[in-house]
Amino acid sequence: MHVIVVGSGIAGLSAALSAAETGARVTIVERASEGEHGGNTRYTEAYLRMKSMDEVADDFIDHFMANAGGYTDPSIEQEMVRDYADWSPLARSQSTVDPDLLGTFANKAGPTLRWLESNGLRFDFLPTAFITTTTTRLLPVGGGLAMVETLTAACMAKGVDFHFETTAQSLLRTAGKVTGLATSSGELDANAVILACGGFEGNPEMLARYVGASAINLRPVARGGHYNKGEGIRMALDIGAAPNGDFGSYHAEPIDPRSGIAEPAIFTFPYGILVNKAGERFTDEAPGTVDAHYESVTRRIYEQRDGIAWMIADAKLDDVPNWQKGSRTDQPPVTGASVAKLAEKIGISADALSTTIDTYNAACGEGRFKPLEKDGLSTVGLTPPKSNWARPIDQAPFRAWPVISANVFTFGGLKVDRDARVVDQDGRAIPGLYAAGETMGIYYRTYTGSTSVLRGAVFGRQAALHACGQLQ
Template identity: 40%
Template sequence: MQPTQNYDLVVIGSGAAGLAAALSFAEATAERPSPARVALLERSPESERGGATRWTGAFLRITEERKLDPDWPDHVKRVSGGLSDYDYCKTLEREVPATLKFIEEHGVELVFNEFPIAHTFDGGTARMTPPGNPKGGGAAIVSTLSAALDRHNNVDVYFETEAVRLATTDDGAVNGVVVRGNDGRLKLLGSQAVVLACGGFEGNPEMLTRYLGNQACDLPLIAPGIAYNRGDGIRMATEVGADTAGQFDMIHAEPVDRRTTSADAVLYGYIGGIFVNGKAERFFDEGKDTWDNTFELVGYEIWRHQNQEAYWIADAKTLAIPGIENALLSDVPPEQADSLSELARKLGLEPEAVEKTVAEFNAATGPGEFDHTRMDGKSTIGLVPPKSNWAVPLDTPPFIGIPLTAAICFTYGGVRTDVDARVVTPAGIPVPGLYAAGEITGLFYHEYPPATSVLRSLTFGRIAGSHAAAQLS
């Protein structure tokens, strides 16, 4: 097949990683006598550009000095049991300041708003340091970087276009992509380099079932954009000899309000309440750690062991936390009632079972003052499962509750890359001309220390684009 168009770089995917790669490459080559040509491919229509990035609030695990939480690389090492690529994590730490400068110079405004409950984004210690995020969330990143990219006349954006397979030279270098447009026909886009930035396999039920087993089909998507993440980048890369990394049978799932179809309707502010399943039985230690270190575990537990049905129950003490609404991201307010039995009926639970579970919990709560700003040590006594912190009796109306399910946010398993975002073989040798960035790249095992997905997508997308530009002949 002969190329119908020739480019210097083809980027597959228009989320944070893809936009950063295309824009950094376009800017790095802008002063050449003949500007390098870039193609950005996106499976979705233009109205849905941005993938998962567009829908996230995009918490950033950064300090106001524009640095990554210094504990994060070691945090990843601890929870992965040493399986994650530590050099990759340290590279992210080193490069975050440059990444934040990159997006701010293009017009993304970073804000540091107070959050109502403690987290460990600052040095691994539970505290109330305001987390960072772009004003306007991930949508602001997509719109701002897309506008900057659109100002480059040497960049072509193809919507409703699927990447089918990578083209290679006889000696194994990647030199293009076979694509299928909305006319259904195949064509070859020639290129000196390709960046895979098309997400994991969250939107592919077959792959989810292959790696996660039964019940994978019961996982709703946390946002519409990830429906386009079909695992094609992983498939195409492995077809040309790429290695994989990350835990393929693990996912980042989050507890979301099942009363709404709104994207990213996540429950973060649950520390003052309890979780129960469809039988009104507690199943999780809600105080084992701060919300940022447990919300993924709650989501996974709901999906894997609680038949995708759970409920959060709290009382007026949670409502009294200043700004708590900022940690309840659903567009539907919690159910509210003056009695537990009335709340149970609103949630669809058996009132007597709810009252029994809450009475047992209240009787087990120990002494001490409830303090949402730190790990307060207020725990239950003799209760299974325990509540290790914030174990305050649920005895003050109004009582509140939210019915929950688990939604998939991203998959762990993906393509293995080096610190220059180059895709590598099982021997660690870079595949010539092939890069990958974002959630297509495997990194995590066992747990995902959060608020870094957008950061690593932007950072390694930027690195991929800059490195590819430096290799141009």
Template identity: 40%
Template sequence: MNTPNSYDLVVVGSGAAGLAAAVSYAEATAHRAQPPRIALLERSTEDQRGGATRWTGAFLRITEERKLDPDWADHVQRVSGGLSDYEYCKTLERETPATLKFIEDRGVALEFNEFPIAHTFADGSPTMTPPGNPVGGGASIVKALSAKLDEHPNVDVHFQTEAIRLTTGEDGAVDGIVVRGPDGYATRLGAGAVVLACGGFEGNAEMLTRYLGANACDLPLIAPGIANNRGDGIRMALELGADTAGQFDMIHAEPVDRRTRKADAVLYGYTGGIFVNGKAERFFDEGRDTWDNTFELIGYEIWRHQNQEAYWIADAHSLDIPGIRNAWLSDVPPEQADTLDELARKLGLQPEALEKTVADFNSAVGPGEFDHTRFDGKATVGLTPPKSNWATPLDTPPFIGIPLTAAICFTYGGIRTDTNARVVTPSGVPIPGLYAAGELTGLFYHEYPPATSVLRSLTFGRLAGQHAAAQLA
């Protein structure tokens, strides 16, 4: 092992959480006569820095007043059955304005564009309120915070460097980390504190199989950056006795267009159509809730029970929704045909089976007016599975379809932290010198109320950096 280097802070991972931690720490300590040394470790090459953050559109569940949806913390409690950490969720709500100011002050511009179908980002009720997102998506966050970090000469960024294990002193406090650089040799970096911010285990087939079971290897990655999320932070923290949180056998999966290799090619705008599997049979109530509360469940269902094969089928009614193409994130347009027979052949489905499924659906559609801006109550009658809202007959050409598969976005299970992002033991005692933020920290059970992943990564990364800075003598 090579001669150790000494740092005051080592951050593992250069996504939203890691960058927020490093920047907040560097800025909080910059006034010192001798600013502390900081190391940022990144498994990827420099041009691929940023992890999952680099590839996401980074929807933010916020108001234009820069506040978190006030229903979100309670929403998490409802869907988790009370298993999620409510205090942690309320901390995110309280800290959201400061987090948004943090990124805006450092060059990230926010925008609020109209979205074509209703969602529940505003106090739990379906609305057409424009969701927030950074101009340029998550890549703009990576670019802006990386540029700020580069302004500090006391920061060393180590690319193509893997974290192997944490080290501790005789008192049990974290005092360093062993890493492996691009030359293959192991080196110990001394550290006054370590922030783990290197994602979950989406890119580790062994861990996915261990926790999710059979067919975990069939989950494609929603973006290239998460291939580097190998569960290193979780493994290293568990070796020191850290507690866990979140549901380890559950994932955030999303329905994506399987015709493209584009990252984040998600289908959000499916309100007016139906989903069928490889046998051209419906398998999900497409109108049970708004898209933001069902797209993850549909993704998981496609992977777990539909052999990773599904199709979204719609007609001119969907094409008539203003701006609907903005909710189809693929770079390939939907397949289109004048008849269901022709559409089925383009998609590789059995034509008679698709025609029967659509005919059964059409005959079950109840009365009412279709309204994509709210729960319209326009439902099917006597059909299994039902369509509880937005059930409009598929009878007007052109008919359109998108072949789908489920892609993994992040894992639920991870390390437990307190509201200062300190890693804690099962008894709730913080492990001295160890912090964690982002998707390697567990929180969710059963469902993920969306548009908060980047926001919580930024928030608790920022809090980790601030808390670690305050501990300096």
């Protein structure tokens, strides 16, 4: 039995190690060089939406189902409450998060983490970058880097053959079955191919085609994302795979564009205001806790001219305990002794910014400021409103950070079943072909936070076990 795995992030490494543990011969094809491999996983803290090692968070299923797709035909939805074997081809190939897949995800999350633990990873409820939160998050000790390094070593110890600096190009087929992979270094024969090579956040052409022309204002959240150029998705679509996930969207995160570090997030904007290049506010900066709303706010930033905004705060930001943990950039704020001087430094009309701040200050209501919880301290009669933590910006020094939308990963990918088999447009599993991680599509509208690394681990393992005959 020979299994080819494309990609070496959490999905690919979980697949490769799982397959190797069954005794299969395993080859990993990876575009990056050794030591820079691992895709986005290498650079993430790898938050996991779990309430314990064995149970997903209480809101896990509900959040996914609230963002399960577009307006699905009710007659097709009704089929999905039956056993999967009774679904029509339309239901099996439907672009949605189906309950069969989601149930498997939730049920296998705990056992997958226990398997990772047995291979040397440790997990704990560690501090996060979010100052206010609504759900529970478990983290691997050492983050995604520990995952990559630990699983890479385990794979090598099991004899997995790594082909670094090698790009997957197309799938090989015989009589409808995937039988190998064409790469930049030649062709490889296999009994199964598992595509775990990310989305297309590193491919400007695919971003422009699917996300739109304004995608020029996006950039991957970390260096690993630049390696994700969409070949895995493209080569499967080329042989009739069904698409899944929201191809026109992506996971948005607010970052400082001046910084070159991984994930230089700005999660402190609820304690200030956001203005565009015209010096105008354009969104409610604080509709709720930052972990639940940063993505929707970041999407509004992306809609502004040139996809950029400025977070404006004053000296009172220091009233927020440990606010620095939510400002992960390595670049200092732009500061000014007055609003006019700050405006000059950031290239915004001083009159426009002063008018915006004066109008906002006059609308700030009365109440007690509670920085670590939703405090209802809101503006009155202001459009757009600010729903929490609304205090006047009136104490020097005034501070500003530029904020753009990072593309953490793209949502569009391949339709898979509970065993991570890629499904074609007629609802049939394509023999010999699997997908996991970002290459499989599962997200629509709004990202269910802290589930992407978990998705990679669960379905990477599912794919390998099914390919090697260990799942029924």
